Amino acid sequence: MSVRELVVLGTASQVPTRQRNHNGYVLLWDGEGILFDPGEGTQRQMLRASVAAHDLNRLCVTHFHGDHSLGLAGVIQRINLDRVPHPVIAHYPASGQHFFDRLRYSTAYRETVDLVQAPVAADGVIADAPSYRLETAKLSHPVEAYGYRLVEPDGRRILPALLAERGIKGPDIGVLQRAGSLRGVTLDEVSEVRRGQRFAFVMDTRLCDGVHALADGCDMLVIESTFLDEDHRLASDHGHLTAGQAAGVARDAGVRHLVLTHFSQRYADPALFERQARAAGFEGELTVARDLMRVPLPKRTP
Numbered sequence: 025m026s027v028r029e030l031v032v033l034g035t036a037s038q039v040p041t042r043q044r045n046h047n048g049y050v051l052l053w054d055g056e057g058i059l060f061d062p063g064e065g066t067q068r069q070m071l072r073a074s075v076a077a078h079d080l081n082r083l084c085v086t087h088f089h090g091d092h093s094l095g096l097a098g099v100i101q102r103i104n105l106d107r108v109p110h111p112v113i114a115h116y117p118a119s120g121q122h123f124f125d126r127l128r129y130s131t132a133y134r135e136t137v138d139l140v141q142a143p144v145a146a147d148g149v150i151a152d153a154p155s156y157r158l159e160t161a162k163l164s165h166p167v168e169a170y171g172y173r174l175v176e177p178d179g180r181r182i183l184p185a186l187l188a189e190r191g192i193k194g195p196d197i198g199v200l201q202r203a204g205s206l207r208g209v210t211l212d213e214v215s216e217v218r219r220g221q222r223f224a225f226v227m228d229t230r231l232c233d234g235v236h237a238l239a240d241g242c243d244m245l246v247i248e249s250t251f252l253d254e255d256h257r258l259a260s261d262h263g264h265l266t267a268g269q270a271a272g273v274a275r276d277a278g279v280r281h282l283v284l285t286h287f288s289q290r291y292a293d294p295a296l297f298e299r300q301a302r303a304a305g306f307e308g309e310l311t312v313a314r315d316l317m318r319v320p321l322p323k324r325t326p
Contacts, residue, residue, distance in 0.1 A: 026054040028221070028321040030246060030283065033062075033069035035313045037250050037264075038091050039289045040064070045315050046091045047286065049246060050075050051223060053174065054155045058082040059099065060172065060225050060246075066095030067102050073316050077106040082151075082158075085116035086227040087169035088123040096127040104136045111138040115150060115160075117168045118143035144170050147234070156220075161237045163229035165263040171227065171238045176220030186214040219325055227286060230263050231273070239277035243322050246313075247273065248286035253300050271301035274308065280322045282306055285313035 033048030040046050046063025050070070057079035059066075070076070080103065085093050093116075103112055116124050121143060128139070144150055144160050147170075151158040156174045163169040182201070187193065190209045192200060200206040200214070224238040226247040239245050249271075250264040259266050265273075267284060274282040284297050291297075294312045301310055311319055 027052050028054065030244065030319040030321070031073050031075055032283075032285070032313045032315060032317045032319065033066055033073055033075075035285045035287060035315055036063075036091065037248075037286050037288050038089075040091075041289050043315065044287065044289075045069050046095070047227070048095060049225065049285075050079070051174070051225075052079070053223075056081045056153070056155075058084055058174075060084045061086055061092040061227055062095035062099050063091045064094045067098040069315070070099075073318075077102045078108050080108070080112055081110065083112065083114040083116075084172050084225070085114075085120075085124075086163070086171060086225070087117060087165055087167050088120035089167065089228065092227060093123065093127065096124070097130045100128055100139065101131070101133045103139070104133055107136045111140050113140045113142050113151070115142050115144055115158075115172070117170055118145040119168045147237075159238075161234035162232075163226065163234050164232040165228045165230070169228055171225060171229070171234060173222065173224040173238045173242070175222050178220045179218045180211065180215040181218040182215050190214060221321060221324060223321065228263055229265065230260055231265065231269055235265075235273055236277060239273050239279055241277065242279050243325075244281045244283065244319070245274050245277070245279045246283040246285060249284040249297055249301075250286050250288050252291060252296055267297040267300040268304040271304035271306040271310075275304060275306045279306075279308055281309040281311070281319070283311045283313055283319060 031050040034045030036044035045065045047061045048066040049060040051058045147161045159173040160170040222242045224242045247270045249267040251259040251266045253266045253268040
């Protein structure tokens with residue numbers, strides 16, 4: 025059975041706390057692992073969360089601020105130390121190539137793994153994998169930043185009652201699925217579209233077109249909510265979102281499961297973020313992220 029879940033490694037913003045490590049998130053998706061924004065301490069948090077270097081297939085960095093990228097050096101070295109047997113692809117803003125190079129070669133180590141650099145320079149599709157399409161959109165932050173979005177291709181669900189009406193059963197069902205038609209019956213006549221799942225990862229940003237584009241129709245949206253609503257001017261000045269703003273985006277985009285994270289150290293009570301998100305009118309499933317928690321993606325819609 026395929027596993028699709030988010031592993032939260034860290035939920036702090038610029039300053040970690042006793043309860044919150046710097047950023048780090050792993051999306052497990054059908055046997056692949058995508059590590060987003062590895063801040064300091066990510067390698068140790070992976071150990072605590074039972075995520076191995078071998079589980080990683082992609083590294084996705086939204087921008088080159090330390091709390092989102094300083095853990096790259098350790099993660100890259102661990103991938104090589106453990107001799108991960110498959111290529112690992114790294115996505116990051118192209119404008120930060122010099123930062124990526126410095127982190128990749130910050131100290132001496134033996135390179136044993138094919139680390140493929142795939143910098144991001146514009147909105148759009150950046151990868152087509154067997155079970156998803158990876159897209160990016162530019163965000164609004166003091167340094168260049170991109171959010172990420174996984175889109176699973178739509179499939180089709182066979183409707184047994186319609187098959188029975190047309191006398192199609194047994195091995196013929198497989199023939200119809202492979203060929204698209206059988207004895208004058210097309211696959212479209214006996215099936216319906218099954219919408220693919222969608223996941224988005226949105227970090228440090230003000231409200232902008234990219235935020236809404238990434239969130240649109242997502243089954244799960246992982247999004248920063250650095251500030252509470254009463255500090256909205258501070259959030260805008262520093263290129264961040266409030267809990268209410270993040271929830272408003274999710275509400276308008278039809279998000280099924282909203283995950284709030286990247287919390288400023290100034291707030292001690294996580295329940296405040298949940299209350300403000302609900303006050304903004306978001307009625308779907310809501311998680312205020314905690315370090316080392318695992319959050320399953322919602323089940324596919326019928």
